[in-house]
Amino acid sequence: MLEKLSNSLKDSLRKILKASLIDKKLVEELTSDIKKALISGDVNISLADQISETIKERALKEKPPKGLPAREHTINIVYDELTKFLGSDPGKIEIKKEKGQPFKILLVGLFGSGKTTTTGKLAKYYKKQGYKVALIQTDTWRPAAYEQLKQLASQVNVPFFGEKDEKDPIKILEKYKSEFEKFDIIICDSAGRDALNQELIEEIKKINLLFNPNEKLLVLSGDIGQAARDQAQKFHDTVKVSGVILTKLEGTAKGGGALSACSATDAKVKFIGIGEKLDNLEEFKPKNFVSRLLGMGDLETLLKKAETAIEKEDAEKMKKKITTGSLSLQDLYEQMEAMKKIGPLTQIANMIPGMGMAKLPKGIFEQQEGKMNNWKYLMDSMTQEEKDNPDIINSSRINRIAKGSGRDPSELRELLSQYKQMKKMMKMFGNKRKMKQLEKMFGKGGFPGGMNFPGM
DSSP: OOHHHHHHHHHHHHHHHHOSOOOHHHHHHHHHHHHHHHHHTTOOHHHHHHHHHHHHHHHHHOOOOTTOOHHHHHHHHHHHHHHHHTTSSOOOOOOOOBTTBOEEEEEEOOTTSOHHHHHHHHHHHHHTTTOOEEEEEOOOSSTTHHHHHHHHHHHHTOOEEOOTTOOOHHHHHHHHGGGGGGOSEEEEEOOOOSSOOHHHHHHHHHHHHHHOOSEEEEEEETTSTTHHHHHHHHHHHHHOOOEEEEEOOSTTOOOHHHHHHHHHHTOOEEEEEOSSSTTOEEEOOHHHHHHHHTTOOOHHHHHHHHHHHSOHHHHHHHHHHHHHTOOOHHHHHHHHHHHHHHOOHHHHHHHSTTGGGSOOOTTHHHHHHHHHHHHHHHHHTSOHHHHHOGGGOOHHHHHHHHHHHTOOHHHHHHHHHHHHHHHHHHHHHHOHHHHHHHHHHHOTTSSGGGOOOTTO
């Protein structure tokens, strides 16, 4: 997520972590680096200057609370000021139905912002929460809009309302208006253009008047740079947008321009899109977002993702197996499948506190994901008995499994070695005597940082 900006900010903080003394020279160097990182990430120059100056002033004048080292206090100041820049408190959408009417969400934005895909993501997000959701298409401008939204509705398995050959969005809304009361949430995908011209302004105003949405969300692409500010202001002037959804924040997107735009217009970011899949939508929480940017992790979001990926009953069974050390290859297989639902390893690692600050070789997580895919092919070629009891896998079985999966025998040996190491570690977690020994070495929890494990 905003990889370049995140890496630059983390490099700045590493200087503080390595320093034995926090003096004026180091603070000025830190704030200069932060300012450069923000500007290179497309944050508005005056905003970047304001943020860095505030950090510098606080770092030089404030005394750390009792018991808190100056290094940590300085990092906390960076965290605080970046969080304030993003709005501090989450812009949560409260779903409320009034007088039998559904909660209505209107999405607006220009071509290429990812508006239609975001409509599908929102539908999936709210459906998973138990709401009855329906989608309505009023984008009569883009030829493929009808088919795309219809297909997305089918993937999410929610009702879809639209007219393929109708050119007037108002007629579509009027036709299906009587259907709305059957649902908890109606999400409307409006048309876009290359620019917010008078024609689009009039169209959005008419849709807004008839649809009467509870939320008017502007979909902004994270890669549009400084143009985001002007775009956000124009849409706000047109329909008084109540919030923003930022898309395409994964990978190398700069994103600072879009974030600056939200800060300038006081429009809270409600969601962020971090990938192309329908699950790649997150409720935006500034504190969690900044924590991830700075490499401090985001356990709250990780656990929330894990809850949706792993059934509670399955999680309890796995916890029991882990604490007794009775993990099989079948269990490992199921864990790999669950992890794929949570997200790419890079995303997961950035949510683990401290992992984001580690200087790991470039591409390490991509390599590990490649290995995991190959291990899955190997496991698919095993019998159930071999998955349940890997100790029976001898040389002849290794050759048979490798041949059947189209993989090299050395990859299977590596998988078996990893499995044995993991099983040994799981047994240790279940051994209270050994855990007490670890606690003496590392403190409560058994490992540095006070990390706790299932069954501890």
